[in-house]
Amino acid sequence: MRASTNSTRTTRTTTIPRMTTTSTRTATSRARLTLVAACCWAALIASRAIAADAPVIEQIVVTGASALAIGDARAATGLAEGAAYTAEEAEAAMRLLLNAYADHGYHLADATIAVEPRPPDAVRVLIDVHEGAPTTVARLQLSGLALMADTDARELLGVEESRPYDANRLGAGIKRLSDAYSQSGHPLARITLRITVATEEEGDLELLIDVDEGPEVEFEAVTFEGMRKTRPGLLANIARIRPGDRYDSRRVSDARRRLLNSGIFASVHPVDVLRGSDAGHVVYRARVTEARTARFLGVLGYAPPTVAGEPAQVTGLIEGVETNILGTGRQARARWESGENRTSRFAYREPFLFGRRVALDMEWDAERYQGSRTRAARSSLDWELASTVSVSVGAQAVSADESSGRGALASAAFDTRDFRPNPSRGVLVRGEADAVTGGISFARFEADARAFASVAGTHVLAARATVARVAGSDIPLTEWLFMGGADTLRGYEERQFRGTRRLTGSVEYRIRTGRLSHVFAFVDIGRVSDADGAVAPKVGYGIGANLESRGGLVRFQYGIEPSSSPLDGKVHLSLGTTL
Structure with missing residues (x-):
């Protein structure tokens, strides 16, 4: 028994993106599937019967291999060894072996397989390899280019003449070339690769790449499904794809990412790009599931007076949030907190001012x-310059006790x-600056960098680092930089340290358990200082969880400082109710 396999010509076809189309399953198609399943089951039974009579592989001997180790x-x-030997297995084995050699640059490798019977019902498999010379690219020829320069296409392919042939490198280059066409309005571009042998003794190959650029494609229609409350115009503003726009695969990906990060939808299904009325048009279809966008958080308590004659205090926290008012994407947030300190805050966001x-x-x-009262009013305009870049400018008015000032931010x-609520990869780098002049005068800057890797x-x-500085002749106490608590240094009291300069860092190891949920372990470090001196760097560590429930998001964090016992750790708990 002997088989020989030789590969000197390869043809590959790549077309991207693959257009998604819909079909209706009928009774006929179900009958066909049933018939196919029956045939597959019969073939499986037959193959097992054949394998039952097939000899067993006692030993596998490989000769002639040097570029690949014998074991590899x-x-x-x-x-x-110990498995059944059949002609089909032998043919598949030769294909796999030659593919492995092609991946290592030996495109002209050849191999033969033979068997020696071994009593009683076994065989010894003998594989002889003729590796040949390492293959090199003698010539690269491109045809069919009209929209792209030959030099640009070669740069995307990443293949150079007189260099070793690398199938993986060429495959990646073909994908880059296809992506370039898809991003320039030609998603139906077809790239065909033909490999021929120029000089077999020297292992030279000729690569012939033919490009069928196809028609320029536009979005004929943009449709959205699954909304009950959200207005279609809001989705169109978020997705930023309009009928008549030229097709660009990057815009399709960015649109889905923006829809996911809007906070309005619980899920955004993979976007469908359907064929339109002709080859030059497609239909963009996004299917969404709306999230509960109204949330309420409330905790109330009573604190009796600590000193005779002082009034009792109502303590606690009340917060209400709506991120999709009447389906328009407008957001409002109100928060009241009372305890040792008291805070009231209201915020409103108009997502697309005048439709822009x-x-x-x-x-x-x-x-x-601590006896100091501060009030502030701020407004700003936020532009998204690109899918990943945004800037904002605004004005503010601040009053502290009997003084006030105005400024910019x-x-x-x-x-x-x-996915911003629960990312698995990506980075966020943000810088903020603001200044106030008048009865009070200060300037502040803060930089925040975060990175996430799967x-x-x-x-x-997840890792995070922040640096902040505030300076001025009359800085209100509430505008100082604080450290300690759930947001900056876990394991310490809220606002335990303060100064005019602050540096913090944290590392978290997370395990995602749901769309918005994850459990994690963390280590925090931070330091604050002012003109009078610096606080020695502080370290906190612990565990935590963000858990999504039907009632809202539950945030739990337990932190401890190194010099404390576990019983002295700090617990930070937030319970939110979704309406």
């Missing part, structure tokens, strides 16, 4: 902290996170 070549065949891609943010807050952000499966490594 044997493993590449997929054959195993500009958001208007307005905020008012009042705070009493600005920020810029670079955000590539895949480690394995649902495991995510």
